[in-house]
Amino acid sequence: xxxxxxxxxxxxxxxxxxxxxxxxxxxxxxxxxxxxxxxxxxxxxxxxxxxxxxxxxxxxxxxxxxxxxxxxxxxxxxxxxxxxxxxxxxxxxxxxxxxxxxxxxxxxxxxxxxxxxxxxxxxxxxxxxxxxxxxxxxxxxxxxxxxxxxxxxxxxxxxxxxxxxxxxxxxxxxxxxxxxxxxxxxxxxxxxxxxxxxxxxxxxxxxxxxxxxxxxxxxxxxxxxxxxxxxxxxxxxxxxxxxxxxxxxxxxxxxxxxxxxxxxxxxxxxxxxxxxxxxxxxxxxxxxxxxxxxxxxxxxxxxxxxxxxxxxxxxxxxxxxxxxxxxxxxxxxxxxxxxxxxxxxxxxxxxxxxxxxxxxxxxxxxxxxxxxxxxxxxxxxxxxxxxxxxxxxxxxxxxxxxxxxxxxxxxx
Numbered sequence: 488x489x490x491x492x493x494x495x496x497x498x499x500x501x502x503x504x505x506x507x508x509x510x511x512x513x514x515x516x517x518x519x520x521x522x523x524x525x526x527x528x529x530x531x532x533x534x535x536x537x538x539x540x541x542x543x544x545x546x547x548x549x550x551x552x553x554x555x556x557x558x559x560x561x562x563x564x565x566x567x568x569x570x571x572x573x574x575x576x577x578x579x580x581x582x583x584x585x586x587x588x589x590x591x592x593x594x595x596x597x598x599x600x601x602x603x604x605x606x607x608x609x610x611x612x613x614x615x616x617x618x619x620x621x622x623x624x625x626x627x628x629x630x631x632x633x634x635x636x637x638x639x640x641x642x643x644x645x646x647x648x649x650x651x652x653x654x655x656x657x658x659x660x661x662x663x664x665x666x667x668x669x670x671x672x673x674x675x676x677x678x679x680x681x682x683x684x685x686x687x688x689x690x691x692x693x694x695x696x697x698x699x700x701x702x703x704x705x706x707x708x709x710x711x712x713x714x715x716x717x718x719x720x721x722x723x724x725x726x727x728x729x730x731x732x733x734x735x736x737x738x739x740x741x742x743x744x745x746x747x748x749x750x751x752x753x754x755x756x757x758x759x760x761x762x763x764x765x766x767x768x769x770x771x772x773x774x775x776x777x778x779x780x781x782x783x784x785x786x787x788x789x790x791x792x793x794x795x796x797x798x799x800x801x802x803x804x805x806x807x808x809x810x811x812x813x814x815x816x817x818x819x820x821x822x823x824x825x826x827x828x829x830x831x832x833x834x835x836x837x838x839x840x841x842x843x844x845x846x847x848x849x850x851x852x853x854x855x856x857x858x859x860x861x862x863x864x865x866x867x868x869x870x871x872x873x874x875x876x877x878x879x880x881x882x883x884x885x886x887x888x889x890x891x892x893x894x895x896x897x898x899x
Contacts, residue, residue: 515848523874590714605631643819665697670819671827722782723775826875
């Protein structure tokens with residue numbers, strides 16, 4: 488799946504691949520700018536789901552009949568596709584989960600329970616999604632570990648000098664987001680990983696927002712764990728990936744008990760299966776796993792470099808246009824960002840902003856974006872967030888700006 492080199496994309500042709508975009512909301516053409524929550528699905532991905540259910544719906548790994556063998560082959564082909572996408576060394580290092588949250592909880596409840604003890608320290612950052620905060624808090628409450636937090640500066644960037652001060656021989660695990668879902672900040676995760684490894688800590692990277700925008704090479708990063716969700720890769724919901732280094736995954740106990748994760752079961756003792764199946768108990772989300780391969784192929788066909796260039800153009804244009812609005816303040820001015828802009832309007836609650844924009848057919852996200860501690864850091868209750876994907880256009884950004892002018896006219 489080699490990306491193309493031509494950075495010019497036919498966006499109008501691409502939009503035809505996304506049938507959901509061709510509709511009106513409240514009598515206006517839909518402008519979908521909520522891609523950080525989930526992006527839309529192209530026809531090839533929708534067709535892949537249909538083909539599975541119409542053509543070879545069967546449980547995997549256990550059957551010897553034709554449909555079961557077809558389904559198993561398609562399921563495992565997706566594992567190989569994800570391995571290539573992340574540049575994992577071994578296919579056994581790719582564990583299918585139900586999403587990023589599930590992957591983080593798996594690590595917390597298996598690696599954390601097995602290897603962390605009272606007094607050990609876990610480091611996260613101020614900009615983490617709740618799914619990368621709460622599982623570690625739960626582990627700390629159970630094991631007596633100490634949770635420490637990397638601070639964020641006024642631009643929405645991690646203060647690496649403070650991170651280095653937090654590191655010590657007591658640091659056993661660092662868990663950090665690759666790209667902030669609230670601010671769009673791209674964190675220097677390679678530096679974070681290297682510094683943690685110097686004190687012997689393992690590192691988990693939350694790649695939910697990064698995976699559709701940045702090239703991910705887990706070997707080059709030297710990440711111990713990397714988690715992501717398919718629904719932010721133009722793929723289906725309810726399916727995610729945990730990458731883990733093979734030697735670490737081998738040392739971890741299973742997460743859930745049941746079928747598939749076993750070799751032999753007696754009432755006296757159970758022998759667990761090999762990787763990756765040790766962590767994939769029960770009937771998995773087969774159709775959505777199968778379809779994620781198609782989603783990765785779709786992105787590769789467009790070229791990830793091309794997608795990134797287009798989204799960066801949208802980010803720069805939107806930043807310029809929004810800065811022209813009096814009373815609008817962008818939260819998060821990091822030097823390195825993806826196509827996410829969070830902002831507040833003076834004197835107007837973000838929920839009111841979202842409702843009035845929706846009346847004009849413009850879909851944005853409002854609230855704390857599951858990052859309440861980050862909102863508290865900036866002294867705000869929440870923001871309005873516009874986030875971009877490959878099918879968005881400058882014209883849609885113009886409509887957003889016009890919509891915000893209407894919000895101000897109505898509310899001020």
